[in-house]
Amino acid sequence: MGADGAAPHRPSAAGAVRWFAGRQVAAVAAARMSVEAVGRARHTAVLLVAGRELRLLRRRRAVRGALVLLAGVAWLPPLVLPLRAGSLGLATFEESLLLAVALSAVVLPLLALLAGADLLAGEIEDRTVVPVITLPISRAACFAGKVLGRAGLLCASYSAAFGSVAIAIAACRGSTGWRDYLVIVVSGLLLCLVCGGVGAALGASTRGRVRAFGSALVVWLAMVFAVDAALLAAVVVLAPPPPQQIGTHGHSELAAPGRGAPIREHQASAPSEPQRGVSAVWLMALDPTDLFRISAFVWGPALRARLTVGLPGADSVAASVPLAVGWLAWLSVPPLVALWRFRRCAL
Amino acid sequence: MATPGLRLDGICLRLGRHDVLRGVTLDCPPGSVTCLIGPNGAGKSTLLALAAGLRMPSAGRIGIGGEGRPAGDGMEGVAYLPQESRFPAVLTVREVFDFACAARRSDVPARREAAEVSGVEAMSDRPVGELSGGWVRRLGLAVALLRPASLLLLDEPFVGLDPQTLDRVLTHLERRRAGGDTIVLASHEFELVDLLPRRVAVLDEGRLRAVLPATAPGARQMYRELLAPEGAPPVQECGHGR
Numbered sequence: 001m002g003a004d005g006a007a008p009h010r011p012s013a014a015g016a017v018r019w020f021a022g023r024q025v026a027a028v029a030a031a032r033m034s035v036e037a038v039g040r041a042r043h044t045a046v047l048l049v050a051g052r053e054l055r056l057l058r059r060r061r062a063v064r065g066a067l068v069l070l071a072g073v074a075w076l077p078p079l080v081l082p083l084r085a086g087s088l089g090l091a092t093f094e095e096s097l098l099l100a101v102a103l104s105a106v107v108l109p110l111l112a113l114l115a116g117a118d119l120l121a122g123e124i125e126d127r128t129v130v131p132v133i134t135l136p137i138s139r140a141a142c143f144a145g146k147v148l149g150r151a152g153l154l155c156a157s158y159s160a161a162f163g164s165v166a167i168a169i170a171a172c173r174g175s176t177g178w179r180d181y182l183v184i185v186v187s188g189l190l191l192c193l194v195c196g197g198v199g200a201a202l203g204a205s206t207r208g209r210v211r212a213f214g215s216a217l218v219v220w221l222a223m224v225f226a227v228d229a230a231l232l233a234a235v236v237v238l239a240p241p242p243p244q245q246i247g248t249h250g251h252s253e254l255a256a257p258g259r260g261a262p263i264r265e266h267q268a269s270a271p272s273e274p275q276r277g278v279s280a281v282w283l284m285a286l287d288p289t290d291l292f293r294i295s296a297f298v299w300g301p302a303l304r305a306r307l308t309v310g311l312p313g314a315d316s317v318a319a320s321v322p323l324a325v326g327w328l329a330w331l332s333v334p335p336l337v338a339l340w341r342f343r344r345c346a347l
Numbered sequence: 348m349a350t351p352g353l354r355l356d357g358i359c360l361r362l363g364r365h366d367v368l369r370g371v372t373l374d375c376p377p378g379s380v381t382c383l384i385g386p387n388g389a390g391k392s393t394l395l396a397l398a399a400g401l402r403m404p405s406a407g408r409i410g411i412g413g414e415g416r417p418a419g420d421g422m423e424g425v426a427y428l429p430q431e432s433r434f435p436a437v438l439t440v441r442e443v444f445d446f447a448c449a450a451r452r453s454d455v456p457a458r459r460e461a462a463e464v465s466g467v468e469a470m471s472d473r474p475v476g477e478l479s480g481g482w483v484r485r486l487g488l489a490v491a492l493l494r495p496a497s498l499l500l501l502d503e504p505f506v507g508l509d510p511q512t513l514d515r516v517l518t519h520l521e522r523r524r525a526g527g528d529t530i531v532l533a534s535h536e537f538e539l540v541d542l543l544p545r546r547v548a549v550l551d552e553g554r555l556r557a558v559l560p561a562t563a564p565g566a567r568q569m570y571r572e573l574l575a576p577e578g579a580p581p582v583q584e585c586g587h588g589r
Contacts, residue, residue, distance in 0.1 A: 056438065130401065131434060
């Protein structure tokens with residue numbers, strides 16, 4: 001009843017419907033605004049944590065050492081190869097490819113696994129993550145921000161190191177073979193991100209920095225040596241190469257030009273070989289380092305011509321499916337595991 | 348900002364074979380100061396950590412705000428001061444404080460107020476790694492006291508503070524309470540706690556023994572009366588979370 005004692009206004013049915021519809025529209029608009037506000041807050045939180053992560057990384061000596069090592073991995077192949085011929089200077093893209101693949105497949109996983117293992121384990125152990133997640137920053141936003149900061153620094157440093165090498169080679173020795181080099185660089189970056197994710201999952205699953213680093217080292221040894229050798233053996237069994245092509249130097253010999261086996265054309269393969277080759281690629285996608293090597297060989301035009309042993313008939317189109325699936329799985333599953341573990345972690 | 352308050356309903360926490368909390372039910376209404384007291388290992392810090400979303404209870408429900416939204420990490424309006432404040436040693440005080448202000452979206456007056464209460468501006472360019480324990484504590488307080496948080500969960504907030512800072516902190520907490528904010532703190536500094544118009548919640552062996560009103564006598568006296576070995580009632584097992 002109104003304050004003046006007048007009879008209360010009785011709305012008509014149509015008015016009530018309009019009022020109800022108006023309320024619904026307003027509620028939906030408010031909910032949408034609320035969702036948008038939450039989304040904005042999350043983005044801001046992620047960027048804030050990413051900025052904090054970059055500040056932390058910039059001041060750590062170990063990070064500077066890792067960046068120097070990364071630059072060494074990039075510059076070593078073109079600088080070392082001419083020394084074998086007794087000359088100084090830079091090797092061409094084509095000459096640098098194989099050593100770049102071999103070196104990257106060993107060093108990059110180690111660097112990325114250790115960097116990933118430290119992502120959460122260090123801050124959880126030091127309890128410096130507590131003041132972050134008790135601000136209005138969710139664990140998911142904290143994780144995303146830390147990943148963004150660390151992966152951003154890794155990508156920038158990696159691109160700078162390999163980009164500077166590419167520019168130097170192109171300027172001094174010409175640009176022949178640059179596409180293969182680009183494939184190796186991009187695959188190497190994916191390998192870094194995958195191993196970083198695996199390291200983060202290990203760091204979130206173990207208590208303390210030392211255990212995280214220890215498990216990262218064990219995984220690195222398994223990934224680069226044990227699983228790699230096992231998969232290689234499985235591939236040889238699955239798609240046996242001609243006897244004269246089997247060597248003792250693993251993957252580096254598989255595609256070594258002018259050493260051991262001559263280049264074999266795919267047409268010479270038996271009809272069932274393409275299927276067996278693709279199966280072999282699926283199998284090798286189980287190990288990120290093999291995924292990196294196979295990606296470099298399958299997607300690099302010049303390197304693909306050298307790929308004969310173990311993967312007969314696995315042309316770039318057919319092999320791209322398992323490779324793409326493998327990369328997607330490796331890029332997405334370990335970070336999700338890390339996030340799941342971090343969200344359940346008692347601090 | 349409207350004060351949400353805190354409601355703990357049958358909270359149990361089991362770690363390994365040990366019941367850390369056994370069915371704690373506590374209502375902290377807006378505009379109140381609730382002081383958790385109890386011997387070491389009673390579960391005071393764990394209860395605050397649960398309310399701050401750092402752990403999940405084995406059983407029970409934590410509600411924050413009038414709508415009873417469950418506690419979790421990244422909650423708007425909730426501030427937490429852990430028993431031991433830790434910040435990355437390589438960051439400066441200013442960087443830590445700026446990060447907290449930006450994350451909490453504190454305005455300039457709120458920022459100035461927290462800085463003045465804690466006095467951290469004097470050390471703003473020093474790396475955290477070079478600070479004494481007392482200054483790290485003050486930095487933790489500065490972060491926890493930032494508005495617009497309206498539920499303050501403070502674990503031993505008076506430890507390591509000099510008398511001047513203590514005065515400022517107590518005055519600030521009283522002002523926040525009068526403004527409608529909810530304050531839950533765990534402390535053994537009974538004389539300081541008694542300076543606030545507080546309710547006292549007595550915890551022992553993970554169980555809430557009593558909640559006494561603000562008019563109750565001094566916290567030390569209550570502690571002695573309720574937790575003396577001969578006067579303590581037997582602890583009942585909590586049926587939740589098994």
